[in-house]
Amino acid sequence: MSDAAADPVEPDTKDWTWTLDRRCPDCGFEAGAVTAPQVAEQTLSLTAPWRTVLEGADVADRPRPDVWSPLEYACHVRDVCRVFEGRVRQMLDQDGAQFANWDQDEAAAAGRYREQDPAVVADELVEAAVATHRTFGEVDGDAWQRRGLRSNGSEFTVLTLGQYMLHDLAHHLVDVGAVPTAADR
Template sequence: MSDVRAQPSDPGPATPDTADWTWVLTRPCPDCGFAPEDVRPDGVSEILIDAGRRWAAVLDRDDVQVRPAPGVWSPLEYACHVRDVCDVMRGRVEQILAGGGETAQFANWDQDATAQEKAYWRADPAEVRRELEVAFAAAAAAFARPTREQWSWPGLRSNGSPFTVETLGRYFVHDILHHLWDVRG
């Protein structure tokens, strides 16, 4: 039986995050405690599977649709974002691997525009939970594919930030875990 919750009115956009978070690849995050050196390439999939379970629990909360402050996403909106991050990062690692070692050029992704276009605040928590399960499983499978040699294959974000499969995995793990910290998950 599905949990039916009232559909909130449009709370307006969240405050855009304009930070360049690539610094988390070289030093620990003082907020969530993420340490890049603790993430082994062959451990990314396991971390994603565990994080997926933790996100499912977040979606069971009674206050999942409540924004903690003006301009700050609710846990539901963060969960929608995480679902989409899983899809974007899965696509990027697949793009790098398909390139056979040539530098993959990633398309720009505007997370704030996506949140507005998809009306994250109106999402059904039960549906998002199902979608997150699929997205985390697909992302974990994609990050389980690279061989030792492929972890160093390159990709380039639209703003010029360079990645390898290995650093993309670390960046992705930080994003997922940091947002769990954001929602106290």
């Protein structure tokens, strides 16, 4: 790992909630088109390629100093599944749940994503995806409309939270080249 890989990645401060209303021009994913019954299955399909990604010889290498490596993205996707699974459970327990702030960049630094073992991350990502799949699979009826608030005030239903999460999963597959970009399709 080069010294450049030790450079911090500039935090992503964009508000990605717009992806619930329109197709992402970068990855091509249309989160708002995902129906409630599709959320659980798409969680598994959008995390399945990571085991292969994590088997790459250069998985810990950053393509540029300011861009996460595939390993770092995989750790992030694992943690996205964990955080969103917890948020769905919170919403199912309490309509109007308020989510604690989750700073993905702080999580990457504190979790030392760059130093994690890719084989362990692959197993943990599968476990997290399966748990998230199971939790979304248990949601039915009016529970899809239960609400939750992110720390920045963004409001989600269980459905829109799932859609939002799925965009994140799809987008990061494009980030690591596991699927072509929308422009390349």
